[in-house]
Amino acid sequence: xxxxxxxxxxxxxxxxxxxxxxxxxxxxxxxxxxxxxxxxxxxxxxxxxxxxxxxxxxxxxxxxxxxxxxxxxxxxxxxxxxxxxxxxxxxxxxxxxxxxxxxxxxxxxxx
Amino acid sequence: xxxxxxxxxxxxxxxxxxxxxxxxxxxxxxxxxxxxxxxxxxxxxxxxxxxxxxxxxxxxxxxxxxxxxxxxxxxxxxxxxxxxxxxxxxxxxxxxxxxxxxxxxxxxxxxxxxx
Numbered sequence: 299x300x301x302x303x304x305x306x307x308x309x310x311x312x313x314x315x316x317x318x319x320x321x322x323x324x325x326x327x328x329x330x331x332x333x334x335x336x337x338x339x340x341x342x343x344x345x346x347x348x349x350x351x352x353x354x355x356x357x358x359x360x361x362x363x364x365x366x367x368x369x370x371x372x373x374x375x376x377x378x379x380x381x382x383x384x385x386x387x388x389x390x391x392x393x394x395x396x397x398x399x400x401x402x403x404x405x406x407x408x409x
Numbered sequence: 410x411x412x413x414x415x416x417x418x419x420x421x422x423x424x425x426x427x428x429x430x431x432x433x434x435x436x437x438x439x440x441x442x443x444x445x446x447x448x449x450x451x452x453x454x455x456x457x458x459x460x461x462x463x464x465x466x467x468x469x470x471x472x473x474x475x476x477x478x479x480x481x482x483x484x485x486x487x488x489x490x491x492x493x494x495x496x497x498x499x500x501x502x503x504x505x506x507x508x509x510x511x512x513x514x515x516x517x518x519x520x521x522x523x524x
Contacts, residue, residue: 334515336453339520341413341415341502341504341515341516341517341518342453342502342504343515344512344513344514344515347512385452396443396455396458397443397453397455397504397513398455399445399453399454400452402452
């Protein structure tokens with residue numbers, strides 16, 4: 299699976315949009331981009347995934363660049379409960395589904 | 410999303426004893442379950458993958474005789490830490506998915522402290 303690079307930490311004001319970047323310059327054509335988050339002392343929570351088109355669900359939006367070498371997870375109106383470590387993972391869908399977690403980005407939403 | 414439940418949420422045990430952690434998929438049949446371990450301030454590390462009715466596949470460096478995994482049904486997998494030692498103290502998390510191409514969902518984790 300391709301490696302990803304994320305900033306170690308970010309801050310965001312409550313109510314504002316949080317934009318979390320992820321670089322995956324070695325992504326292969328059949329690899330998807332997945333985002334999970336982990337609130338302190340809890341198991342990870344699936345957020346969203348995409349291949350090449352932008353995706354949106356009730357939690358977030360995923361913007362993937364045209365060359366697919368980077369992506370941005372957008373939380374449109376961050377709340378204090380969104381404070382968590384956000385993991386960007388790229389992997390082939392339909393394989394044995396190993397999720398390899400990097401260090402992620404600690405997003406702190408401030409009041 | 411689908412619900413995965415782990416039990417217990419936390420456990421304290423004496424060194425040398427064994428501890429069993431359960432992972433249940435509550436509203437779906439999990440063909441594959443994964444067990445992770447997370448030490449403080451570190452990321453999740455995959456320990457093993459188990460498919461229902463088959464032996465688990467362990468990641469390199471994980472002792473299969475120490476971390477016994479049983480996936481006897483489509484809704485339950487167990488991880489038994491045998492002869493636990495203080496260095497086994499960690500946050501253990503399970504994940505489950507159904508058929509290929511569906512997302513994996515995680516349990517809430519089990520905090521194991523060996524004293």
